[in-house]
Amino acid sequence: MTPNRPPVPYERERVDADGGYSRPLRASASSQVPADIRRIRGMKLISAPSDWQIDRAADSGFACLGCSMPDPQRHQLDYKATGSGGALDQFRAVARGDIDGDGALSTFAIEGRGTAGDAVTIAPSILETAPDE
Numbered sequence: 001m002t003p004n005r006p007p008v009p010y011e012r013e014r015v016d017a018d019g020g021y022s023r024p025l026r027a028s029a030s031s032q033v034p035a036d037i038r039r040i041r042g043m044k045l046i047s048a049p050s051d052w053q054i055d056r057a058a059d060s061g062f063a064c065l066g067c068s069m070p071d072p073q074r075h076q077l078d079y080k081a082t083g084s085g086g087a088l089d090q091f092r093a094v095a096r097g098d099i100d101g102d103g104a105l106s107t108f109a110i111e112g113r114g115t116a117g118d119a120v121t122i123a124p125s126i127l128e129t130a131p132d133e
Helices: 049-053 061-065
Strands: 075-084 087-097 106-114 120-122 127-129
Touching (some): 049 061, 061 075
Antiparallel strands (some): 087 106, 106 120
């Protein structure tokens, strides 16, 4: 967290039943934005602000991460958190696109994991599949 700035949603601490504090990873988005990938095939899309707020009531997904995109987008965005033993300790954020509209998708993904002390470690590189599509 940077001084003189309020914490962004994913930095919020949670208090458990025993009074302990943690900053768990946020639960997965229930839907990609846009939900239908055909809406970005070969074109840009301006998603509705409500698309990013779908999971607000559940305190999860893009709403909890404080993520939104007011500008035109060419990719479908997704966020999934996974874990073991009931704790979310890994995440994967993915952008899928079809810039030329031929039906073949490019994929860009970044992965990370929660570590001791509630820190988040993010992979040093973006995973790319067919980046020119």
